[in-house]
Amino acid sequence: MVNIVFKFFIAISCLLIFRGLLAEPLLDGADFDYGEYLSGQCLTCHRNSSDEGIPAINGAEALYIAKKLILYKNKELENEVMQLVAGALDEEQIASLAIYFNSLEK
Amino acid sequence: MNNLSRRSFVSFALASTSLLAMPAISTGSARPKVVVVGGGAGGATAARYIAKDSKGAIDVTLIEASKHYYTCFYSNLYLGGFRDYDSIGHSYDNLSANHGVNVVHDWAISVDSSARKVRLGSGATVSYDRLVLSPGIDIKYDSIDGYSVEAQTKMPHAWKSGTQVKVLRDQVLNMPKGGTFAMVPPPNPYRCPPGPYERISMVAHILKEKNPTAKIVVIDPKNKFSKQGLFMAGWEKHYPGMVEWIDNDTHGGIKNVNPETMEIETDLDTFKADVACVVPAQRAGAIAMNAGVTDGDWSPIVPASMQTKADGNIYVLGDASVASAMPKSGFSANSQAKVAANHIRGELTDSRVFPAKFSNTCWSLVATNDGIKVGANYKAGEEKIEVVDKFVSKTDEGNAKRKKTYEESIGWYNGITTDMFS
Secondary structure (H helix, E strand, C coil): CHHHHHHHHHHHHHHHHHHHHCCCHHHCCCCHHHHHHHHHHHCCCCCCCCCCCCCCCCCCCHHHHHHHHHHHHCCCCCCHHHHHHHHCCCHHHHHHHHHHHHHCCC | CCCCCHHHHHHHHHHHHHHHHCCHHHCCCCCCEEEEECCCCCHHHHHHHHHHHHCCCCEEEEECCCCEEECCCCHHHHHCCCCCHHHHEEECHHHHHHHCCEEECCCEEEEECCCCEEEECCCCEEECCEEEECCCEEECHHHCCCCCCHHHHCCCCCCCCCHHHHHHHHHHHCCCCCCEEEEECCCCCCECCCHHHHHHHHHHHHHHHHCCCCEEEEECCCCCCCCHHHHHHHHHHHCCCCEEEECHHHHCCEEEEECCCCEEEECCCEEECCEEEECCCEEECHHHHHCCCCECCEEEECCCCCEECCCCCEEECHHHEECCCCCECHHHHHHHHHHHHHHHHHHHHCCCCCCCCEEEEEEEEEECCEEEEEEEEEEECCCCEEEEEEEECCCCCCHHHHHHHHHHHHHHHHHHHHHHHC
């Protein structure tokens, strides 16, 4: 039994290490400066100091931001404004925004 | 080459090349100068982004007459009693404290585009390398027979926020029981396309509670308007029988207004009002006219940068520009400001310039917790700003969705004012 648990632990560890070694495809081609420029479009509505009405996104995990944007782009998440904004973003732009907002202080 | 050693030739050549590669204006020791005229959604955003993103490499001066800026957006919500007046007022203090913007509270009187100087009301002049004009609208008082600067206290347009909206609110609150509120919306193109109809909704909201037998008559110089189906369904739902909208084909045209008798004469009839909001036609703020960057009433721009077609050193943002598919709104001006800021910074400091990307959403409040919205995003075409995709609220969406849309608009208001003034 201990052996099985140990093997499982090793397998999971290897998987995590392997995953870490691979660059996250969703964040491929991220360009920080481009993200900073594109963030202007988000900052008309999103602000850091409050979640009232519209969520604060500064400092969120890059992968989380990228996945959310893709869900809006594919209209799998509700909200017309976000579907519109994300719908006009390509992969590079999504990755750039994700790493830029991740870099900001919460 | 005889008297010139190889080494000094190479240095000379390198120096020449680097001089050529640099923008002409940054060859001197002084920082390049950007002057922004108008501290609204376009101007305040442009000043803030240029100063913030250039990290002090560009000297930014913002010229704005008012010390406190009262936003036009949400002034209807103040009118309807959903916001207090102070909550739509903002100061410029953070622009200087946080980003080093030199804020000058004065009027820009004239532009000498060949000398690249702006003359102020005080008589002082300010030099620029790039000039951003974001003056908003001027009212064409003579576009309606009988209307004038003096008439605006009796029949306020209240289309520039501030004290006139206060006057209008007082007039609505003190209207005789069972009286008539008349609204004359402006002809196209004008600032804030859904604004007149949100205003009607807000007046109806007050009257329903305080003066339920009062009537609202809308004498429109147009035959259709923004979010028409949504507004009209909302009026019928929340204020049944109170609002009568008369299109141009029906009344045959507005002939004149009389602020003394409070009458509005059309081909069809003469309407007598107890309170009247009359919003005339509009044009670009006077400074854009003076700078020679207008064609007719507005300034044509290059979509990729917001530079004027007339003068590459002058940018025009927001209501004063011909932004084609983009409506004249605070959101549009804020969006255009970021495109211009990126372009100006690139020109003056060689920073990277990214492709223009524009967006706009206009939220309107029809009644308590009944918010609607229309939005689009845009790209820079060769000649015009073009729509990429758009949406509009649906007439059959539920109450919960409408409440959420209203809450989202509060988030947006706080977001955009932070983006302008923090």
